[in-house]
Amino acid sequence: MIEAVGLTKRYGAKTAVHNLSFQVRPGAVTGFLGPNGSGKSTTMRMMLGLDRPTAGHVTIGGHPYRSLPNAPRQVGALLDAKAVHGGRSARNHLLSLAQLAGIPAARVDEVLGVVGLQDVARRRSKGFSLGMGQRLGIAAALLGDPQVLLFDEPVNGLDPEGILWVRNLMKQLASEGRTVFVSSHLMSEMALTADHLIVIGRGQLLSDMSVTDFISANSADFARVRVPADPPEQREKLTAALTGAGGRVMPEADGALRVTGLALPRISELAHASDVRLWELSPHRASLEEAYMRLTQSVVDYRSTADAKEGLQPPPPPYTLPPGPDGQGWQGPPEVPQQGWYAPPPPHQNPYATPAPAAPSAPAVPSAPATAEHETSEDPR
Ligand SMILES: Nc1ncnc2c1ncn2[C@@H]1O[C@H](COP(=O)(O)OP(=O)(O)OP(=O)(O)O)[C@@H](O)[C@H]1O
Numbered sequence: 001m002i003e004a005v006g007l008t009k010r011y012g013a014k015t016a017v018h019n020l021s022f023q024v025r026p027g028a029v030t031g032f033l034g035p036n037g038s039g040k041s042t043t044m045r046m047m048l049g050l051d052r053p054t055a056g057h058v059t060i061g062g063h064p065y066r067s068l069p070n071a072p073r074q075v076g077a078l079l080d081a082k083a084v085h086g087g088r089s090a091r092n093h094l095l096s097l098a099q100l101a102g103i104p105a106a107r108v109d110e111v112l113g114v115v116g117l118q119d120v121a122r123r124r125s126k127g128f129s130l131g132m133g134q135r136l137g138i139a140a141a142l143l144g145d146p147q148v149l150l151f152d153e154p155v156n157g158l159d160p161e162g163i164l165w166v167r168n169l170m171k172q173l174a175s176e177g178r179t180v181f182v183s184s185h186l187m188s189e190m191a192l193t194a195d196h197l198i199v200i201g202r203g204q205l206l207s208d209m210s211v212t213d214f215i216s217a218n219s220a221d222f223a224r225v226r227v228p229a230d231p232p233e234q235r236e237k238l239t240a241a242l243t244g245a246g247g248r249v250m251p252e253a254d255g256a257l258r259v260t261g262l263a264l265p266r267i268s269e270l271a272h273a274s275d276v277r278l279w280e281l282s283p284h285r286a287s288l289e290e291a292y293m294r295l296t297q298s299v300v301d302y303r304s305t306a307d308a309k310e311g312l313q314p315p316p317p318p319y320t321l322p323p324g325p326d327g328q329g330w331q332g333p334p335e336v337p338q339q340g341w342y343a344p345p346p347p348h349q350n351p352y353a354t355p356a357p358a359a360p361s362a363p364a365v366p367s368a369p370a371t372a373e374h375e376t377s378e379d380p381r
Contacts, residue, residue, distance in 0.1 A: 130157030
């Protein structure tokens with residue numbers, strides 16, 4: 001088990017990790033999530049004794065890493081796959097690590113086979129692709145057959161086959177009763193791999209719970225309802241019935257309705273009682289990505305504008321809405337300029353919700369979260 005207690009790391013004026021306390025238990029894959037710069041790598045480095053905490057402590061199996069007897073046999077880690085001597089072959093790189101830890105050479109060939117690098121074992125690693133480098137890093141982590149494994153972005157650069165392989169490897173290691181702690185920015189992958197999540201933002205603990213609990217705690221399930229477009233009043237009739245029964249109805253971009261606060265059978269009954277035919281009535285379960293975005297949107301330091309057309313809020317003043325063909329009135333969302341800064345949705349507002357049309361004369365302009373420190377304005381394309 002890994003245990004952090006009041007873990008804090010400051011670099012000069014910058015607090016990278018602040019008062020983090022959590023446990024990573026054996027027999028499960030624990031995902032470690034957080035926006036860029038939130039302190040994940042710093043935390044992992046402190047776990048491995050590579051950085052000294054400013055305050056608090058972190059132990060593995062009850063001991064600080066540096067006090068563990070023959071640590072490489074107890075803890076395996078992949079922090080930076082590029083941290084290898086490029087002039088050495090993959091096999092020699094692993095052999096040197098094995099010799100330092102008193103691990104027999106036969107184990108080197110074993111792990112080369114496990115990660116699928118046996119055919120290139122004698123090639124210099126500086127010619128390796130990103131994915132091959134990751135595999136070599138994972139081989140190094142597995143070398144001592146450790147009970148505790150830490151992986152920082154292990155699927156970075158891997159192809160789909162490699163990603164599937166890492167997923168199965170993590171699950172297998174956990175099923176053998178090992179402690180598996182893995183950081184990733186790939187939410188879809190984490191949803192498939194992790195059992196438990198620890199989420200941090202700006203160095204502080206935001207969440208420590210199972211993946212299932214995390215999704216339900218940070219998202220709202222809803223029903224998608226679609227009615228025939230003709231006659232047009234059906235939609236309004238159903239909206240009135242649902243709202244009257246205490247539901248909340250929001251339009252979706254494709255003309256469907258997003259309904260919260262009412263169970264699916266109740267929606268069906270209300271539609272039937274209003275004599276409205278339904279073309280769709282489906283439950284929507286939030287994804288890990290949606291839940292994560294909701295939780296972390298106010299603690300993101302580095303925000304890109306590449307997806308500026310997605311779920312945009314109207315841009316800040318002095319922008320004025322373009323007039324319609326008749327010279328006035330709201331004509332739908334304004335054309336999005338390709339450059340410039342856009343305020344993200346305010347904290348606690350679902351970024352996936354279809355924004356309500358703003359009044360033509362005074363578009364609602366949310367301000368950026370007061371806590372945001374850095375925003376990029378360059379279009380990364
Ligand atoms: N050696 C250092 N000196 C000064 N500041 C540092 C140092 N290492 C990390 N930081 C700062 O600490 C903060 C946390 O960085 P860290 O690399 O731990 O974040 P991260 O969550 O791993 O980010 P990413 O997801 O981008 O890898 C950042 O603001 C970073 O600039």
